Amino acid sequence: MPGPIQSLERAAAILRLLAGGERRLGLSDVASSLGLAKGTAHGILRTLQQEGFVEQDPVTGKYQLGAELLRLGNSYLDVHELRARALVWTDDLARSSGEAAYLGVLHQQGVLIVHHVFRPDDSRQVLDVGAMQPLHSTALGKVLAAYDPVAHREAAESEWSALTARTLTDAASFEEELALVRARGWAADLEETWDGVASVAAPVHDRRRMPVGAVGVTGAVERVCDGDGVRAGLVAAVRDCARAVSRDLGAGRF
Structure with a gap:
């Protein structure tokens, strides 16, 4: 097993x-406190x-300490x-809903699943916490890309692979989809990431009314959809859940 990296x-x-x-230290203070040569300490600083x-x-x-550490710390706290x-x-x-529920956040040009509730039946299921999902095809990813400018940029800069025959892979169609998401307040993935799902x-x-994540459900297409598309009751349940979490985070009623 490789050892630690000294730098x-x-x-x-x-x-x-x-x-x-003291929180503020000069180069000599840093070097002497840690037993480093000044040149080494200066290069690291x-x-x-x-x-x-x-x-x-x-x-x-x-x-x-710089502001980037504060940003990373706040990001950690916000996710938890x-x-x-x-x-x-x-x-x-x-x-x-009778379906699996997911909570996702933006991470490294994708959606990081930070919470997963199993579908409430007796079927064998795999916990997806820590899994990454694409921004361009999943419902969670589309929501993030529609409401978060950073996620939108990350989606535009990522590689859009055709995961199924229904996956959107051109920028114009994707932008139209995001406009629809913003207009109706929710996103759908109809077999765009996995066939039959x-x-x-x-x-x-x-x-602050800033988008910090997305919540949704996933299931077999015949259960999630009816003749008119995604079941209206399922959409209402997901939106109610998102509003409730938002209110608990201090977003107020909207």
Whole structure:
């Protein structure tokens, strides 16, 4: 098994050092505290500064933690708060719909499943928490791309593979689909990701009314759909769940 990478260990040590004590330290302070040569410490600090993890005071030249660490920390907290707030509501959604319920967030040009409630029957199912789904074909992904500008950009920059014969793979059709999602407030995946499988999803907003995730259900197309498309009752249940989670996050009524 390969050992730890020394440069990463040193960078982590510098971040921990800046997180405690005086919070603002000069190059000499950092180097002496960690037993590093000044040149080594300076190189690591400059790299951390370029990535936004460290900031340097232009007057004193001292270093402190950067805003990027705060953003990453808030992202971690937001995901866990989102999941915690959604637990009861997604359980209710799975029970009332009879289908598997999912909660997803944007991650690395895809949808990261952060919570999954099994379909309430006796069938064998696989837990999908931690799985990645595409932005361009899934209901969760379309919702994120429709409401979150960052997700929209990530979707546009990702490779759109044809997963089934129904998958949208051209930009114009995808933009039309996103406009429809925004107009009606929910997205559908009708055998666009997996043959025989359909999904419906709606956006979750936080107290700033910013999109922070998507919630939805997935099941066999013959159960999710009827002659008019996605079952109206299923759409209503998913949207009610998304609104309830959003209210718990402080979004208010909408």
